[in-house]
Amino acid sequence: MEKIDPVDFRPEKVAPLRVDPPGSLTSMPSPTKLHHLHIFSDENYDSMVDFYQRLFNAEIVRVNPNGLTFITYDDHDHRVVIIKRPGAMKKPENFIGVSHQAYCYSSLGELIYVYKRMKEWGYKPIWTVNHGNSTSFYYNDPDGNQVETMLDNFTPSETKEYKRYYQWSEEFSALGDPTFDPDKMVELYENGVPDSVLLDHTEVCKLIKRGEL
Numbered sequence: 654m655e656k657i658d659p660v661d662f663r664p665e666k667v668a669p670l671r672v673d674p675p676g677s678l679t680s681m682p683s684p685t686k687l688h689h690l691h692i693f694s695d696e697n698y699d700s701m702v703d704f705y706q707r708l709f710n711a712e713i714v715r716v717n718p719n720g721l722t723f724i725t726y727d728d729h730d731h732r733v734v735i736i737k738r739p740g741a742m743k744k745p746e747n748f749i750g751v752s753h754q755a756y757c758y759s760s761l762g763e764l765i766y767v768y769k770r771m772k773e774w775g776y777k778p779i780w781t782v783n784h785g786n787s788t789s790f791y792y793n794d795p796d797g798n799q800v801e802t803m804l805d806n807f808t809p810s811e812t813k814e815y816k817r818y819y820q821w822s823e824e825f826s827a828l829g830d831p832t833f834d835p836d837k838m839v840e841l842y843e844n845g846v847p848d849s850v851l852l853d854h855t856e857v858c859k860l861i862k863r864g865e866l
């Protein structure tokens with residue numbers, strides 16, 4: 654095999670997305686996107702890498718021998734890093750800190766596809782729910798960190814208004830956060846029930862009441 658010279662992979666020059674001349678920014682910028690998460694692990698390090706590689710249909714960009722695995726699912730160099738921390742303490746039951754990470758998908762079909770593959774690989778969701786604003790499948794990674802795969806049920810601006818004014822209104826609260834059966838969701842979806850029904854909070858509540866979801 655031809656020997657790789659690491660220096661060949663250093664770009665000739667830096668190429669930032671944008672250059673702002675000094676003084677040209679006049680208001681506080683917001684981030685463009687969430688770039689990556691670092692997750693500490695210990696004895697479950699390998700299964701943590703396996704979980705995220707499978708869940709994200711991801712690519713491992715770099716494994717450092719001192720216990721860092723850089724995982725990505727798009728054109729960025731890393732989205733999740735699993736870091737080995739020998740002897741680190743587990744989070745207590747009732748902890749303060751990040752509760753879960755959520756990843757949005759493009760369609761209900763994608764969420765269902767992910768659900769079916771994850772189930773085949775032995776990863777079952779811990780909660781499947783129509784929150785009103787979103788349809789969400791929650792998983793636990795091997796260390797017990799919660800990961801949500803989700804889809805907004807409306808356009809982003811509609812979802813924002815829905816949350817701001819409708820969600821937790823009296824009418825909404827009467828229906829609540831309905832937990833659905835993911836296998837029944839798959840069945841309905843595959844039998845041709847349209848997304849417009851399967852993502853609709855009110856329709857989902859009705860289907861659950863009838864034992865169909």
Ligand SMILES: [Fe+2]
Pocket residue numbers: 753755801
């Ligand atoms: Fe969430």
